[in-house]
Structures are given as structure tokens and as C-alpha cells.
């Protein structure tokens with residue numbers, strides 16, 4: 001893991017409190033089957049094992065990230081609880097009506113809302129939950145799809161306004177300034193100029209990236 005990846009992952013850990021809050025809104029389930037969709041290096045995946053007694057399947061299309069997650073799983077003795085698979089959601093071979101919870105954070109807008117909703121509807125049990133961690137502006141444009149694809153919005157849990165700036169980009173900005181000032185190797189952060197441009201954009205538009213967790217429940221068998 002590069003210095004940049006380590007540093008940004010540590011910053012993203014601050015957002016786990018919103019994930020926990022959203023998870024606690026779900027009804028208690030004895031041993032839920034949970035799909036961590038687009039798990040990346042597994043920041044959320046490990047949390048699911050702490051928050052529930054469930055069986056967790058974590059999928060991603062990126063084997064490098066899955067390898068990192070596999071190391072974390074081994075180090076924490078969680079191999080009996082978490083299974084990782086290199087898999088594209090749109091080519092998944094899970095049975096129909098299989099999962100109690102499908103959880104995604106920042107993934108469905110990459111795959112496409114319609115196709116993701118359709119795929120998640122197929123693999124979720126009726127009454128199961130699809131939890132989306134999404135930018136509010138993005139979700140606003142796709143709200144009509146919730147009912148169209150057989151779901152009901154149970155709860156929207158907004159993260160604090162501007163928290164991407166205060167909790168992530170501002171500390172990242174300070175770190176990069178420190179690297180620049182101390183004339184440390186700027187390649188400690190790969191693509192440093194691109195990150196600086198992203199930071200400037202978020203600083204100028206602090207609410208554009210405001211996020212929420214959306215808890216949807218599958219209510220219709222067929223769509």
C-alpha cells in the first residue's frame with residue numbers, strides 16, 4: 001500500500017461512524033447474509049464483521065484491492081466470516097432472493113443506477129435491504145428509480161454538511177502543503193497535482209459532495 005493510500009484510508013475511517021449509524025437503523029437479524037458490493041480494500045467489510053454476526057461476501061472487480069482485503073481478513077482471523085470474490089455485479093452468479101443486506105458506498109454510480117438496482121433486486125430477499133452511500137445530488141437525480149425497481153425508501157441518513165471538506169479534504173490539503181513545504185518527495189502522493197485540483201474544487205463547492213446513506217427495502221417480488 002502506498003503512503004497516499006494509507007493516509008487517505010486513515011482519513012476515510014472517520015466516515016465509518018456514519019456507516020455504523022446507518023447499520024444500527026436496520027432491524028436486528030440473527031445471522032444476516034451481507035453483500036459488500038464494490039468492497040475495495042475492505043474498510044466497510046471488516047466493520048460488518050464487528051457490527052453483526054452475519055456471513056459477509058465482499059465483491060470487487062479489482063484483484064489488487066481484494067488481495068489487500070484478504071490480508072486484513074487473515075490478520076483478524078475472520079476467514080470463516082468473510083468471503084471475497086473477484087466479481088462484477090452485472091455478471092454475478094448469486095442465487096435469486098439470497099441476501100438480507102446489500103451494501104454499497106460510492107459504487108452504483110460507477111456501474112449505473114438502473115443496472116445496479118436490477119441486479120440488487122434479483123439477489124435480495126423480499127424484505128431485504130439495499131443500503132446506498134451516495135452523494136445527495138446524484139441520488140436526487142435517480143430517486144424515481146427506487147419505486148420503479150421495487151424498493152421503498154425506509155430512511156435517509158444525511159452525513160453532516162460539508163464533512164467531506166472538514167474530515168477528509170482539509171486534512172489532506174494540510175498534509176500536501178506540509179509535503180510541499182518540507183520539500184519531501186511529492187511522489188509520496190501519486191498524482192499530487194490532480195489531488196490538489198480536486199481539493200480546490202471541493203473547497204470551492206463544499207456542499208456538492210454532501211452524502212447520505214439511503215436505506216431501501218425490497219418490497220416487490222417482480223419488477
Ligand SMILES: C[S@@+](CC[C@H](N)C(=O)[O-])C[C@H]1O[C@@H](n2cnc3c(N)ncnc32)[C@H](O)[C@@H]1O
Pocket residue numbers: 037038039040041042043044059060061062065087088089090104105106107110111
Ligand atoms: C468508490 S470505491 C468504494 C470502495 C469501498 N466500498 C469503500 O467504501 O472503501 C468503488 C469500488 O467499486 C468497484 N467496482 C466498480 N465497478 C464494479 C462492478 N461492476 N462490480 C463490482 N465492483 C465494482 C471498484 O473497483 C472500487 O473498488
